[in-house]
Amino acid sequence: MLSASIMAVPSAAGHGTKDGTRKTQSGTRMNKAGRPRKWTHIDLNHVRALMEYRSASKVAEIMGTTKNAVIGALYRDKVRNGYVPPEDSKYTGQKNL
Helix, strand or coil: CCCHHHHCCCCCEEECCCCCCCECCCEEEEECCCCCCCCCCHHHHHHHHHHHHCCCHHHHHHCCHHHHHHHHHHHHHHCCCCCCCCCCCCCCCCCCC
């Protein structure tokens, strides 16, 4: 007979989440169809409006995703619209091509 602790061990790949999406081992959040989330203009506008009054983690709860996904989506949108990070920023490094 197996002990309860052995039977309750989750698998290492693809843990489920509260909202029914799946998260891969690398941390990529997947929707129910197994594809990464696509941020629409409507979603981004909704996130921007929510961020005026709430934290990124609260907005992520509302949107059904993670805090870092919300922050990343907003940053990618900012870069897409012409933002260029400063050259002297410690986060701007030389790309190895």
